Amino acid sequence: MSLHPVILAGGSGTRFWPLSRRSRPKQFLPLASDRPLLVDTFARLPPLARAQDSYVVCGESHAPEVRRLVPSLPLAHLLIEPAARNTAPAIGLAAVHVAHDDPQGVLVVLPSDHHIGDAAGFRAALETAASLAQDGLVVTLGVRPTRPDTGYGYIHLGERIDPGGPVAHHVRRFVEKPDSERAKAYLASGEYLWNAGIFVMRADVILREIARHLPGLDAALTRIARALATPEYVATLATEYPGAEAISIDFGVMEKAGGIACVPGDFGWSDVGSFAALPEVRPADAQGNVVQGEAVLVDCGGCVVLSSGRTVAAVGLRDLVIVDAGDALLVVPKDRAQDVRAAVDALGRRGATKVL
Amino acid sequence: MSLHPVILAGGSGTRFWPLSRRSRPKQFLPLASDRPLLVDTFARLPPLARAQDSYVVCGESHAPEVRRLVPSLPLAHLLIEPAARNTAPAIGLAAVHVAHDDPQGVLVVLPSDHHIGDAAGFRAALETAASLAQDGLVVTLGVRPTRPDTGYGYIHLGERIDPGGPVAHHVRRFVEKPDSERAKAYLASGEYLWNAGIFVMRADVILREIARHLPGLDAALTRIARALATPEYVATLATEYPGAEAISIDFGVMEKAGGIACVPGDFGWSDVGSFAALPEVRPADAQGNVVQGEAVLVDCGGCVVLSSGRTVAAVGLRDLVIVDAGDALLVVPKDRAQDVRAAVDALGRRGATKVL
Numbered sequence: 001m002s003l004h005p006v007i008l009a010g011g012s013g014t015r016f017w018p019l020s021r022r023s024r025p026k027q028f029l030p031l032a033s034d035r036p037l038l039v040d041t042f043a044r045l046p047p048l049a050r051a052q053d054s055y056v057v058c059g060e061s062h063a064p065e066v067r068r069l070v071p072s073l074p075l076a077h078l079l080i081e082p083a084a085r086n087t088a089p090a091i092g093l094a095a096v097h098v099a100h101d102d103p104q105g106v107l108v109v110l111p112s113d114h115h116i117g118d119a120a121g122f123r124a125a126l127e128t129a130a131s132l133a134q135d136g137l138v139v140t141l142g143v144r145p146t147r148p149d150t151g152y153g154y155i156h157l158g159e160r161i162d163p164g165g166p167v168a169h170h171v172r173r174f175v176e177k178p179d180s181e182r183a184k185a186y187l188a189s190g191e192y193l194w195n196a197g198i199f200v201m202r203a204d205v206i207l208r209e210i211a212r213h214l215p216g217l218d219a220a221l222t223r224i225a226r227a228l229a230t231p232e233y234v235a236t237l238a239t240e241y242p243g244a245e246a247i248s249i250d251f252g253v254m255e256k257a258g259g260i261a262c263v264p265g266d267f268g269w270s271d272v273g274s275f276a277a278l279p280e281v282r283p284a285d286a287q288g289n290v291v292q293g294e295a296v297l298v299d300c301g302g303c304v305v306l307s308s309g310r311t312v313a314a315v316g317l318r319d320l321v322i323v324d325a326g327d328a329l330l331v332v333p334k335d336r337a338q339d340v341r342a343a344v345d346a347l348g349r350r351g352a353t354k355v356l
Numbered sequence: 357m358s359l360h361p362v363i364l365a366g367g368s369g370t371r372f373w374p375l376s377r378r379s380r381p382k383q384f385l386p387l388a389s390d391r392p393l394l395v396d397t398f399a400r401l402p403p404l405a406r407a408q409d410s411y412v413v414c415g416e417s418h419a420p421e422v423r424r425l426v427p428s429l430p431l432a433h434l435l436i437e438p439a440a441r442n443t444a445p446a447i448g449l450a451a452v453h454v455a456h457d458d459p460q461g462v463l464v465v466l467p468s469d470h471h472i473g474d475a476a477g478f479r480a481a482l483e484t485a486a487s488l489a490q491d492g493l494v495v496t497l498g499v500r501p502t503r504p505d506t507g508y509g510y511i512h513l514g515e516r517i518d519p520g521g522p523v524a525h526h527v528r529r530f531v532e533k534p535d536s537e538r539a540k541a542y543l544a545s546g547e548y549l550w551n552a553g554i555f556v557m558r559a560d561v562i563l564r565e566i567a568r569h570l571p572g573l574d575a576a577l578t579r580i581a582r583a584l585a586t587p588e589y590v591a592t593l594a595t596e597y598p599g600a601e602a603i604s605i606d607f608g609v610m611e612k613a614g615g616i617a618c619v620p621g622d623f624g625w626s627d628v629g630s631f632a633a634l635p636e637v638r639p640a641d642a643q644g645n646v647v648q649g650e651a652v653l654v655d656c657g658g659c660v661v662l663s664s665g666r667t668v669a670a671v672g673l674r675d676l677v678i679v680d681a682g683d684a685l686l687v688v689p690k691d692r693a694q695d696v697r698a699a700v701d702a703l704g705r706r707g708a709t710k711v712l
Contacts, residue, residue, distance in 0.1 A: 018669070296702045298695070311684040311711045313374070313699035316692035324685055328667040329678075331687060336672035339654070343669035346652045355667045 001134055002105050003049040003126075004203075006094040007041055009058040009066060009112035010084050014344040015274045015337070018328035019306070022356055027113040028065055031272055032281040037113045039069050044119035048126055049108060055079055055097060056112070057090040083242040088252040091199070092210050092217055093241070096225045099203035106133045107206065109199040109249070115281040117268020125265035128166040129200035132261050138201040138209065140171065140254070142193025142262045143269045148183035151273060153195040153250060155262050171260040174250055193262065195250065196269050206253070213256045217244045274337035275321040275330075278304050293324070302334065328355040359405040359486055360461050360559075362450040363397055365414040365422060365468035366440050370700040371630045371693070374684035375662070378712055383469040384421055387628055388637040393469045395425050400475035404482055405464060411435055411453060412468070413446040439598040444608040447555070448566050448573055449597070452581045455559035462489045463562065465555040465605070471637040473624020481621035484522040485556035488617050494557040494565060496527065496610065498549025498618045499625045504539035507629060509551040509606060511618050527616040530606055549618065551606065552625050562609070569612045573600045630693035631677040631686075634660050649680070658690065684711040 012025045020026050027038040035043070042051050051072040057079045058066055066078060079093055091109055098105040108126055116122045129139040142155045158170035174195060178186060186192035199206075211218040220240040227236035245252070254260060270280045278290045279302075289297055293307030295314065302319040305312055308326050319334040332340060347356055368381045376382050383394040391399070398407050407428040413435045414422055422434060435449055447465055454461040464482055472478045485495040498511045514526035530551060534542060542548035555562075567574040576596040583592035601608070610616060626636045634646045635658075645653055649663030651670065658675040661668055664682050675690040688696060703712055 018667075294708070296699055296706065296708075298698045298702055299692075307685075310682075311374075311703065311708060313684065313686045313688075313696075313703065315686075315688040315695050315699050317687060317689065320687070322685075322687055326666075328669065329663075329680060329685065330669045330671075331673060331676070331678055332669075332671040333673065339671050340669075342654045343652055343671050346654055347667065347669065350652065352650070352652075352667060 001130060002053065002102055003108055003130055004094075004098045004102075004105050005042075005045055005049050005051075005054040005108045005110055006091060006098075007038070007054060007056045007110050007112045008087060008090055008197075009038060009056050009062065010081055010090060011111075011113055012059070012084070014341045017340055017344045018323060018325035018330050018355060023061065024065070025062065025113075026272070028062070028069070031278065032115040032270075036069055037115065037272065038066070040115070041110060041112050042070055044116055044122060048123040055094045057081060057094055058112075059084055081241060082238045085241065085244050085246040087197070087249040088210065088214060088247045089217055089220075089241060089244040091206060091249050092214075092221045092244075093224065093237075095203040095206045095210075096221050096228065099207060100225065100228050103204045104134075104202050106130050106200060106202055109197075111197050111271070113272065114196065115268075115270045115272050117270075117281070118266070121265060121267035122269075125263050125267060126198075126200060128168060129261075129263045131166075132161070132168055132263070133200045133202055133205070136202065136205055137259060137261045138199065138205060138254070138257060139168070139261045139263060141196055141198040141200070142264045143196045144264060144266050145187050145192065145194050148180065148187045149194070150177055150180055150183050152271070153177055154183075154186050154192040155195050157191050157193060157262060157264070161261055166263075168261050168263045171262045174255045193264055194269075196271070197250070199249065199254075209253050209257050214245060214247065214252050217247075217252075220244045274340070275304050275306075275323060275332070276334040276337035304334065357486060357490055358409065358458055358461050359464055359482075360450075360454045360458075361398075361401055361405050361407075361410040361464045361466055362447060362454075363394070363410060363412045363466050363468045364443060364446055364553075365394060365412050365418065366437055366446055367467075367469055368415070368440070370697045373696055373700045374679060374681035374686050374711060379417065380421070381418065381469075382628070384418070384425070387634065388471040388626075392425055393471065393628065394422065396471070397466055397468050398426055400472055400478060404479040411450045413437060413450055415440055437597060438594045441597060441600050441602040443553070443605040444566070444570060444603045445573055445576075445597060445600040447562060447605050448570075448577045448600075449580065449593075451559040451562045451566075452577050452584065455563060456581065456584050459560045460490075460558050462486050462556060462558055465553075465557075467553050467627070469628065470552065471624075471626045471628050473626075473637070474622075477621060477623035478625075481619050481623060482554075482556065484524060485617075485619045487522075488517070488524055488619070489556045489558055489561070492558065492561055493615060493617045494555065494561060494610070494613060495524070495617045495619060497552055497554040497556075498620045499552045500620060500622050501543050501548065501550050504536065504543045505550070506533055506536055506539050508627070509533055510539075510542050510548040511551050513547050513549060513618060513620070517617055522619075524617050524619045527618045530611045549620055550625075552627070553606070555605065555610075565609050565613050570601060570603065570608050573603075573608075576600045630696070631660050631662075631679060631688070632690040632693035660690065 055077045156172040158172040161168045227233045287301040289303045295312040298315045300317045304321045306323045323330040411433045512528040514528040583589045643657040645659045651668040654671045656673045660677045662679045679686040
């Protein structure tokens with residue numbers, strides 16, 4: 001079985017500003033270890049899969065950094081989106097490339113900016129998923145929820161596919177981010193898993209599903225596929241891709257398709273959604289503080305303090321995020337960490353683009 | 357009447373770290389305006405008194421900065437303490453110098469690191485004090501309290517000295533920093549004023565009081581006085597001064613002496629005791645934030661944000677102090693601003709002396 005990791009690296013959020021910048025989004029930041037999340041993502045693949053067999057989908061401005069960080073990625077496997085069009089076109093483009101060499105090759109679609117605490121458990125789940133995918137199923141990994149989080153989509157599990165085989169379920173349905181009450185009910189039921197955006201399926205299978213549910217994207221991908229390995233490829237991609245519907249694979253395909261399988265897992269997954277999530281993925285001191293760089297904390301608890309070069313002194317703080325990025329500094333309570341965007345927007349309105 | 361301001365600039369606190377450093381204590385910082393507090397202190401003297409007639413008492417390491425900031429101060433009026441010995445020896449030393457030229461010259465003893473909002477009202481109070489001092493009284497300025505502060509000493513007022521003349525009272529007694537209950541009673545009584553450490557008296561009078569209450573200091577000052585204007589001065593000062601009892605003028609003289617007068621005043625005094633006091637002395641925005649430098653505050657109130665060069669973004673903060681001094685950053689709640697010392701001590705233990 002040949003596995004082709006497809007690493008989606010097109011993200012460009014603001015929730016890790018001031019560490020993240022337009023030119024250096026979250027996947028390039030060493031948030032969970034001393035290596036960028038993208039590098040961690042590749043590092044946990046072997047022995048299940050190899051960087052040489054992988055694809056990365058990203059924007060043109062981020063391609064040089066991907067090449068620098070993942071030198072073993074073949075240049076032809078660095079798929080540059082002429083415009084960001086969400087995950088369905090990105091995965092479709094990768095499927096076209098895989099299918100060109102190996103129509104039944106199995107794609108392992110992975111976000112480039114998540115954290116996995118238990119890499120071996122993760123690979124075991126992927127292996128189960130891949131064997132189901134080889135049989136023609138679209139498979140997703142589901143993460144057992146640990147709290148009634150309203151920030152994730154959920155997967156409603158159905159029956160076991162093979163009660164005697166490895167643990168995998170039919171998917172009853174994908175559900176969007178729930179409200180708080182619903183999230184509590186999902187957690188209590190034990191029938192719902194977090195949708196981590198990790199999908200495993202054969203190239204021909206996902207292209208068939210795209211053809212069924214997203215005919216516009218299918219038409220564009222068909223023209224791109226025809227141009228593959230010809231001198232017309234780049235021009236065709238530039239013409240076709242930006243016109244594809246910008247839609248997520250979840251919404252565009254998964255929520256509509258039938259016959260999807262889910263492999264549940266407990267492998268210490270975190271989407272590292274904001275600075276407030278760092279205590280999930282990094283060691284904390286006895287008071288629950290995550291500290292990086294030269295910092296002295298006196299009577300502080302639950303804080304995230306990231307310094308770069310400068311001495312940070314914090315006294316008497318609870319659940320506060322302090323991020324010093326050299327030319328810019330952020331201070332925000334953990335429970336407002338999602339609102340960093342408001343500061344970034346305000347800086348943009350002021351024209352402070354050099355720190356954005 | 358010749359008035360001799362005596363500016364006490366020997367302070368070396370840590371409550372304004374990281375703006376203040378060992379080499380740059382509070383009096384050299386532009387905390388209340390765009391000029392250092394020491395410069396503000398001189399600027400509010402004219403036309404009542406002149407820098408040329410003033411004296412500054414400070415440590416050797418700070419003398420060059422005083423000369424730079426107050427170029428009109430005569431070099432012979434820059435009195436360098438061989439060792440810091442608190443205010444009684446410092447004022448005694450200044451009195452010896454004033455008395456050498458003008459035994460009945462009037463000293464106006466002023467801290468170098470306080471803020472006065474109403475300079476004209478302040479000078480009017482000093483003028484009243486100076487006229488009483490000329491008659492041989494030791495006079496202190498008292499500040500009408502606006503809150504039951506437990507961080508200041510208080511002056512218990514007695515009878516009016518001259519019900520027909522300018523407002524001035526006999527002092528019943530000086531009282532040390534009270535507990536909270538006592539401070540509330542003081543405020544309610546209307547009979548207690550804050551002791552701002554501002555004293556006005558003739559040189560011969562304060563030297564006589566020192567002789568009465570601090571005989572050891574008197575003996576040292578007598579030997580220093582004899583050496584004045586001789587080649588032995590520096591050596592004598594170096595021998596005598598460090599041995600003098602390190603005691604405040606309040607505790608060493610004022611609390612023991614009789615016949616002290618107090619001129620009450622409302623002249624916008626603040627001792628600028630910590631970063632939390634900056635909203636008293638600097639303009640704030642509509643949400644009560646004091647902001648300096650490039651900073652964007654989103655949904656913040658009551659904060660003090662001082663930046664230097666770096667962009668600071670703050671989101672969702674209440675009553676927090678953020679001070680970025682280039683090589684060091686402090687974050688502390690306003691109500692813990694007095695505890696900056698704890699961070700400075702911790703940095704000292706770590707050997708981070710380059711930022712201290």
